[in-house]
Amino acid sequence: MFGFTPERVDLSTLSCNLVHMTVTSPLTSHSVLHGVPVVPGVQYAPVIRPGKLPDVDNDAEGEIAEEKRAAEGERFTAAAAAVAERLRERAAHATGAASEVLAATATLATDRGWLGAAEKRIRDGAPAVRAVNGAIDQFVEMFTKLGGLMAERVTDLRDIRDRVVAELKGLPEPGVPVPDEPSILCAEDLAPADTAGLDPELVVALATTLGGPTSHTAIIARQLGIPCVVAVAGLDDVPAGTMVLVDGTRGIVTVSPDEGPAREAVAEAKRVAEAAANWSGPGTTADGHAVAVLANVQDGAAARSARQTPAEGVGLFRTELCFLNTDTEPTVDEQATIYAEVLDAFAGNKVVIRTLDAGSDKPLKFAGHPDEANPALGVRGIRIAANNPGLLANQLEAIAKAAERSGNPPWVMAPMIATAEEAKNFADKARSHGLTPGVMIEVPAAALLADRVLEHVDFLSIGTNDLAQYTMAADRMSAELATLTDPWQPAVLALVAMAVKAGAAVGKPVGVCGEAAADPLLACVLTGFGVTSLSAAAAAVQGVGAKLAQVTLQQCRDAAEAVLGTASAAEGRAAALAVLG
Ligand code: PEP
Ligand code: MG
Secondary structure, eight states, rough: OOOOOOOOOHHHHHHTTTTOHHHHHHOSSOEEEEEEEEOEEEEEEEEEEEOOOOOOSSTOOOOOOGHHHHHHHHHHHHHHHHHHHHHHHHHSSHHHHHHHHEEEEEEEEHHHHHHHHHHHHHHHHHHHHHHHHHHHHHHHHHHHHHHHHHTTTHHHHHHHHHHHHHHHTTOOOOOOOOOSSEEEEEEOOOHHHHTOOOOOTTEEEEEEESSSSSSSSHHHHHHHTTTTTEEEEHHHHHHHEEEEEEETTTTTEEESSSSSHHHHHHHHHHHHHHHHHHHOOOOOOOOOOOOOEEESSHHHHHHHTTTTTTOOOOEEHHHHGTTTTOOOOHHHHHHHHHHHHHHHHHHTTTEEOOOOOOBTTOOOGGGGOOOOGGGSSSGGGGGHHOOHHHHHHHHHHHHHHHHHHTOOOOEEESSSOHHHHHHHHHHHHHHTTTEEEEEEESHHHHHHHHHHHHHTTTTTHHHHHHHHHHHHOOTTTTTTTTTTOOOTTTTHHHHHHHHHHHHHHHTEEEOOOOOGGGGGHHHHHHHTTTTTTEEEEHHHHHHHHHHHHSOOOHHHHHHHHHHHTTTHHHHHHHHHHHHHH
């Protein structure tokens, strides 16, 4: 079957890009379309759309006479080969991810799976166009049923179909026109082979009706560094030539905005990006209130790369991401080597190691997950230790060993804590290894009783991704429910404020390491609540630090108070913007 490997996703970056904001743009007199933000940045330009796709009409051509079927088969083989060859040529002339995408599409064009299915249809009497259409439909259905990353490959299949059909019909190859001025490419979904050839000087942003954060559109947009929003409802109704403002930070496409404010939004985004690039830390407000700005990492390589930013340490080391492809439990020594890499990368700086958050969307083969109907509410995170205490004991031993080897004593925290008793059990174990224990606040129960949890641990770290998921009863992976899992939801922020207050009352640090900390505006609100650290994907560190440096602690506190008084994520954001600018 298809030797097609879905792109490996850097989860720390991905989740950063999944921050959903659903504010009403300041340019609201015109229609504002909401989608999923993929690559930050703002651009204002006319829409271009890919060329018309060939008609893949199924029935027009009737049956092929028996004696002509062999020739029809050859015609098909030649068309498929020509398409693959052109894609390979383009791959050879492209670089990086663009080249990989083109090569992968070329490979798919020559895959025996669908070619064989089409050939069989031709042998049975179908004209080549109908055979191509039927064979691709068959595989589209299969990929769609498989879901997730495979479903996102459906666009690749349809792209192959359109190219081969155009070739069979003697039509020009479908694709993106080369614009004569900077333009914004809008489409239902973009064929990977088209996005791979884009010139970022001419195509300055992308927006699609379909697609997910791991679709090829998203991957190529990231490589090109152009703003991108996917899953934009209503985008299909925006014709070519219309001026649009694409906000890849907020996930918004504004149709026909007023030109002045739109150009100002682009200029402002550029200023923000420049200010972020110049920020060199450490994290403080304009009036000198210190808030540590830290990085989220998933292994030694990510830690070394985060060290190149002004991050003052690591606020979340997601250890489970080191072992997603590991069949058996790594030995204590193997684990210690991996953990020491991160400690060494931030020698002399704070590093918070999270024990395995296995389960739900991050199953580990060696963690022995039970079969569960609802794994997000099942045995995940610290809960695994109940049936498999050796796993936690070994990991704590490995962390202690890594600390000894590197000479950099880490803090250690447990994910998915729901009760004070769980916090106590974890803290006792961590202390027995000489480690400083804390817990994550990701479950509303733990936020509500944060004062009692804090009786047992030395610090808290708030995971706003899961806290939003569990507070709002909305799957964090669902694009459809993105409005509910928005970290600006006042109910989520009320729980955050409660946990921070509990920490302040006993003088223990409380940080935020969920995606809320990656949003510069929200980071200021969290500072107003009183958080002591903000930990975000390395790519977000400078943006957060730069924004914090522009506002006073009093402004942060005023914004925090205003946000807590609102009834929706959009209102909260608008209230914060009014105070913080
Ligand atoms: C969170 O839930 O906010 C968090 C930081 O943990 P993860 O995203 O790894 O579940
Ligand atoms: Mg979590």
